[in-house]
Amino acid sequence: MTSYIEISGLVFEVRHGPRRKSFGLTVDRAGELVAHAPAATPEAELRAWVASKLLWVHQKLAQKRETVRNVYPPEFVSGESIFYLGRSYRLRIIDKSRESLRFDGEWFELKRNATPKAAQHFQRWFTDEGGVWLRVRSTELERRSGQAAKKVIVRDLGYRWGSCGKNRTIYFNWRLLQLPIQLIDYVILHEQVHLLHHDHSHRFWQSMDSVLPDWRIRKQELERDWARFSRFAVPL
Ligand SMILES: [Zn+2]
Numbered sequence: 001m002t003s004y005i006e007i008s009g010l011v012f013e014v015r016h017g018p019r020r021k022s023f024g025l026t027v028d029r030a031g032e033l034v035a036h037a038p039a040a041t042p043e044a045e046l047r048a049w050v051a052s053k054l055l056w057v058h059q060k061l062a063q064k065r066e067t068v069r070n071v072y073p074p075e076f077v078s079g080e081s082i083f084y085l086g087r088s089y090r091l092r093i094i095d096k097s098r099e100s101l102r103f104d105g106e107w108f109e110l111k112r113n114a115t116p117k118a119a120q121h122f123q124r125w126f127t128d129e130g131g132v133w134l135r136v137r138s139t140e141l142e143r144r145s146g147q148a149a150k151k152v153i154v155r156d157l158g159y160r161w162g163s164c165g166k167n168r169t170i171y172f173n174w175r176l177l178q179l180p181i182q183l184i185d186y187v188i189l190h191e192q193v194h195l196l197h198h199d200h201s202h203r204f205w206q207s208m209d210s211v212l213p214d215w216r217i218r219k220q221e222l223e224r225d226w227a228r229f230s231r232f233a234v235p236l
């Protein structure tokens with residue numbers, strides 16, 4: 001059962017960790033708030049601690065709103081740029097083509113009569129073509145993490161970049177393919193380490209230390225820079 005506390009109009013999900021020794025707060029990409037606490041913490045104590053952190057929470061939420069505001073969704077006109085694996089490519093609208101959307105390594109070419117559904121065509125392209133790249137990369141990185149997924153599925157995950165599901169299945173958000181490879185690698189390795197540790201416990205981050213020693217820098221870059229590369233963002 002999930003429990004929540006409300007403080008000054010903000011709702012926090014409460015997660016008690018059996019091994020947790022200190023309090024913690026996270027604000028995820030969707031702006032959801034989670035308060036982490038040791039197992040047997042009295043609610044009053046947790047509320048007092050969270051209340052002392054409200055300024056920080058408001059700053060984080062403001063930052064997130066600002067980041068999302070800076071994402072300009074594509075208009076699907078010739079000349080605008082679309083990011084793929086962190087590089088900017090130009091879009092060209094063409095009249096005749098067998099495919100609705102194609103990529104030749106330099107240009108994205110979108111057929112004029114496909115422009116009303118352009119966003120769907122891009123989602124499909126990133127899911128299918130980008131998915132091929134992502135699966136190859138995942139397999140390569142399995143050697144580093146020592147954790148092999150049974151299945152890698154690319155689909156829409158809303159605000160999440162990746163998730164680790166049942167039966168060693170790993171899911172990735174198709175929007176991830178817009179980001180630079182060093183950030184994609186962080187997400188892939190993060191999910192592969194979840195095959196070993198399902199939570200964000202101390203042991204999870206310890207494994208990350210050995211698998212990807214500079215994970216902290218990449219995690220920070222991901223949180224700070226994702227909107228620079230993402231033309232297809234989920235608005236808050
Ligand atoms: Zn995780």
